[in-house]
Amino acid sequence: MSDLLLELRAIEKSFGSVHVLHGVDLDVRRGEVIGLIGENGAGKSTLMNIVAGTLAPSAGTMAFEGRPAQLRSVRDGRAIGISFVHQELSTVGALSIAENIFLGDYRAGPGGFVNYKAIRTEAAQVLERVGLGHIDPRTELGRLRTGEQQLIEIAKAIVEKPRLLILDEPTSSLTPFEAERLFALMKELSDQGTGLILITHRLEEALANCSRIVVLRDGRLISDRASATTGREQLIHDMVGKEATFTYRGGERGPGEVRLKVEGLKDKGFLAPIDLEVRAGEVVGLFGLVGAGRTEFLETLYGARPRTAGSVTLDGAPVAISEVTDAVKAGLFMLPEGRKSRGILPTHSVERNISISHLGQLARHGFVPGGAEREAAARRAETLNIKMGSIRQPITSLSGGNQQKALFGRALLADPRILLLDEPTHGVDVGAKSEIYDIIHGLADQGLGIIVASSELPEIMALADRCVVFAGGRIAGILSRDQMSDDAILELAFSLEADAPGTGKAPAYAR
Amino acid sequence: MGGRVTRSLAQVFSHREASIALMILILFVALSFANEYFLSSRNLLNVGRQASVVAIVALGQALVIISRGLDLSVGSTLGLSAVSSAYVASVTGSQELALAAGLGAGLVVGVLNGLMVTRININPFIATLGMLSVARGVALLMTGGIPIPYTGWAQWLGAGRIGDVPFSLILLIVLVVVFHIFATRTRIGRNVYAIGDNPKAARLAGINIEGTRLLVYALCGMLAGLGGIILAGNLASASPDLGRGYELDVIAAVILGGAALSGGRGTMYGVLLGALLMALLSNAFVLLGISSHWQVVAKGLVIILAVGIDGLRRGRED
Numbered sequence: 103m104s105d106l107l108l109e110l111r112a113i114e115k116s117f118g119s120v121h122v123l124h125g126v127d128l129d130v131r132r133g134e135v136i137g138l139i140g141e142n143g144a145g146k147s148t149l150m151n152i153v154a155g156t157l158a159p160s161a162g163t164m165a166f167e168g169r170p171a172q173l174r175s176v177r178d179g180r181a182i183g184i185s186f187v188h189q190e191l192s193t194v195g196a197l198s199i200a201e202n203i204f205l206g207d208y209r210a211g212p213g214g215f216v217n218y219k220a221i222r223t224e225a226a227q228v229l230e231r232v233g234l235g236h237i238d239p240r241t242e243l244g245r246l247r248t249g250e251q252q253l254i255e256i257a258k259a260i261v262e263k264p265r266l267l268i269l270d271e272p273t274s275s276l277t278p279f280e281a282e283r284l285f286a287l288m289k290e291l292s293d294q295g296t297g298l299i300l301i302t303h304r305l306e307e308a309l310a311n312c313s314r315i316v317v318l319r320d321g322r323l324i325s326d327r328a329s330a331t332t333g334r335e336q337l338i339h340d341m342v343g344k345e346a347t348f349t350y351r352g353g354e355r356g357p358g359e360v361r362l363k364v365e366g367l368k369d370k371g372f373l374a375p376i377d378l379e380v381r382a383g384e385v386v387g388l389f390g391l392v393g394a395g396r397t398e399f400l401e402t403l404y405g406a407r408p409r410t411a412g413s414v415t416l417d418g419a420p421v422a423i424s425e426v427t428d429a430v431k432a433g434l435f436m437l438p439e440g441r442k443s444r445g446i447l448p449t450h451s452v453e454r455n456i457s458i459s460h461l462g463q464l465a466r467h468g469f470v471p472g473g474a475e476r477e478a479a480a481r482r483a484e485t486l487n488i489k490m491g492s493i494r495q496p497i498t499s500l501s502g503g504n505q506q507k508a509l510f511g512r513a514l515l516a517d518p519r520i521l522l523l524d525e526p527t528h529g530v531d532v533g534a535k536s537e538i539y540d541i542i543h544g545l546a547d548q549g550l551g552i553i554v555a556s557s558e559l560p561e562i563m564a565l566a567d568r569c570v571v572f573a574g575g576r577i578a579g580i581l582s583r584d585q586m587s588d589d590a591i592l593e594l595a596f597s598l599e600a601d602a603p604g605t606g607k608a609p610a611y612a613r
Numbered sequence: 614m615g616g617r618v619t620r621s622l623a624q625v626f627s628h629r630e631a632s633i634a635l636m637i638l639i640l641f642v643a644l645s646f647a648n649e650y651f652l653s654s655r656n657l658l659n660v661g662r663q664a665s666v667v668a669i670v671a672l673g674q675a676l677v678i679i680s681r682g683l684d685l686s687v688g689s690t691l692g693l694s695a696v697s698s699a700y701v702a703s704v705t706g707s708q709e710l711a712l713a714a715g716l717g718a719g720l721v722v723g724v725l726n727g728l729m730v731t732r733i734n735i736n737p738f739i740a741t742l743g744m745l746s747v748a749r750g751v752a753l754l755m756t757g758g759i760p761i762p763y764t765g766w767a768q769w770l771g772a773g774r775i776g777d778v779p780f781s782l783i784l785l786i787v788l789v790v791v792f793h794i795f796a797t798r799t800r801i802g803r804n805v806y807a808i809g810d811n812p813k814a815a816r817l818a819g820i821n822i823e824g825t826r827l828l829v830y831a832l833c834g835m836l837a838g839l840g841g842i843i844l845a846g847n848l849a850s851a852s853p854d855l856g857r858g859y860e861l862d863v864i865a866a867v868i869l870g871g872a873a874l875s876g877g878r879g880t881m882y883g884v885l886l887g888a889l890l891m892a893l894l895s896n897a898f899v900l901l902g903i904s905s906h907w908q909v910v911a912k913g914l915v916i917i918l919a920v921g922i923d924g925l926r927r928g929r930e931d
Contacts, residue, residue: 430819447810461800
């Protein structure tokens with residue numbers, strides 16, 4: 103028997119018209135630990151979901167242990183020995199640790215009774231292996247820390263004795279000690295012949311613990327290197343590439359007066375005190391890896407998260423923001439990340455999604471004049487070039503890009519002085535993306551101050567006049583347009599994580 | 614051509630209000646053949662009067678449900694308002710004060726519900742379940758469990774007629790129109806729908822969620838208070854047990870009328886239709902001389918049927 107475990111050949115994947123994987127080939131041998139890295143949206147998760155059976159490839163073949171494998175579900179994948187531990191927890195907080203580890207099966211005998219004795223003994227053994235030997239398996243899972251719950255997920259996967267184990271960002275919520283323990287476990291599994299794929303944002307982690315590192319970019323496999331012979335700089339270069347899809351065209355705007363001044367903004371313990379200025383006509387990019395604190399900062403500024411300290415000045419006048427309504431009144435408006443969960447009103451029409459934040463200005467004695475509302479919404483829809491049959495159709499019938507444009511319409515109608523955009527082009531196709539960039543530039547030309555938080559470097563490069571890099575809940579550095587380069591930004595973004603691996607927080611600001 | 618007609622018919626029936634209207638129509642036609650007394654204006658107006666209290670309270674409940682809340686306390690609020698009003702009438706003799714006391718008691722209960730939900734973040738089901746018990750208990754304490762005779766304005770509200778038309782029915786129609794306009798044309802009404810549709814998005818869009826929810830619970834309490842005065846007036850007596858189990862009829866009317874318990878969906882005329890359907894059903898059982906016990910069964914079946922059709926159509930969501 104060859105020691106080839108997994109063979110992927112020419113894997114393609116499209117969602118509708120969006121092509122996310124282009125002919126990916128990948129081999130994994132028994133006992134090998136592969137690091138899979140790439141920027142957000144590079145296709146890492148999609149590829150691994152195909153391997154695990156969650157998604158079916160649009161084209162290409164997969165073989166497992168020499169036999170062709172056509173997986174139709176996660177269940178199929180698990181049956182042949184492939185386990186995928188996702189970054190998001192899928193544990194049940196109200197059940198015990200032991201019940202979670204054996205979820206759905208419970209080692210039940212005939213008659214369906216849970217074999218508590220068996221699951222407790224086995225759970226205790228596997229807890230020992232993942233470094234949680236000190237915890238009683240009867241403990242209610244919800245009482246564990248997130249990091250510990252993450253380890254329970256891994257325990258859940260290894261009791262099935264998988265031959266290929268995929269871990270998606272397993273260390274993001276672990277302490278350094280827990281992370282070390284996990285790497286020891288991975289070593290142990292690989293010595294026993296298990297293949298492992300580790301998806302990670304932490305380059306040091308990948309270099310130290312993986313035998314090979316595979317880089318994906320824009321759905322293509324860019325490089326496949328032995329970690330012994332490569333380094334950070336090479337990997338960053340592979341991840342970023344050199345082709346810029348969109349060109350920056352901010353330069354001609356002169357910097358205006360300071361419109362927004364944030365001083366010492368702090369939340370309940372994640373954000374270090376943040377200072378930031380935004381000038382009229384300026385687009386400030388906020389870059390950071392997942393969990394760096396970009397979103398937390400924007401939400402705290404916007405009054406959507408409790409703030410513990412700090413002051414905000416708008417056009418020279420201090421404003422008190424303790425609720426979102428205060429922020430909107432003062433002239434801030436935010437388009438949140440997560441269009442579906444936190445942006446659109448799904449059963450409302452396009453028109454009403456656009457007008458919802460404008461009803462206050464439209465209303466006469468509390469009544470909303472229908473004609474004026476329709477006119478205002480229709481005008482925005484037209485200037486933003488929203489493609490739709492009728493403005494009265496449900497917003498959910500539009501494409502993602504057009505939904506996002508409708509949300510821009512909402513923001514414009516609110517007539518803000520400062521616009522906060524969190525991942526404004528997430529899940530949007532290339533055409534709509536470029537239109538959205540034009541909209542953002544156009545608004546800056548009109549003198550708005552704009553903050554764009556993004557985890558996509560090309561987006562920051564295409565939009566920002568200045569880049570603020572977040573890491574571990576604080577500002578790791580601010581780069582002027584001249585200083586901005588992919589490498590410089592990523593260097594800053596990774597800097598704090600290297601200082602404090604595994605905590606996800608910078609300890610420096612703890613007081 | 615045929616296809617287009619089918620399609621537009623399908624479109625009409627994609628609104629739950631339409632299926633309820635159809636059910637009402639079928640029942641109406643069937644009953645007019647089954648019993649010659651059914652179509653008499655006296656009987657029809659009576660059906661309207663029977664529907665009126667449930668429908669009036671259901672208007673408030675509908676707003677609460679559209680904003681993704683629930684008020685289980687409306688039955689008890691109704692009882693508490695009735696005895697408060699009757700008590701003030703008997704002590705002061707003032708009709709104005711009595712009316713204010715009834716509405717005020719409902720308002721207070723509604724505001725307390727709203728505060729529990731918005732300030733202390735108690736789940737609406739639990740908060741109003743607690744209030745269901747508290748309000749009923751207070752009503753019993755106030756009266757010692759003994760009904761208070763109640764005449765005056767309330768009696769006219771509950772049993773009076775303008776021409777042949779019961780006053781409570783006229784009041785209902787006026788309130789449906791007013792609340793329809795409130796829900797669809799005012800800023801606050803529109804915010805109620807937005808909050809129920811996606812509370813997180815509504816908050817980030819700058820809508821005052823807490824304030825709007827508080828108002829909605831307050832309105833619901835006040836309408837329950839009005840319902841209590843009408844019901845007590847109709848019976849010329851305010852019993853502390855008045856409105857026991859009413860919350861179920863009220864919620865049923867709202868849900869039958871096309872509102873979704875998950876919020877964001879529902880109309881005021883739908884509520885009217887829901888309440889009418891339930892009143893028609895009880896009328897049918899009386900006219901056809903079937904045991905009223907069957908009526909209880911039928912009411913439950915109609916609710917399950919109406920919501921079930923909708924569930925089948927939408928498919929599974931998880």
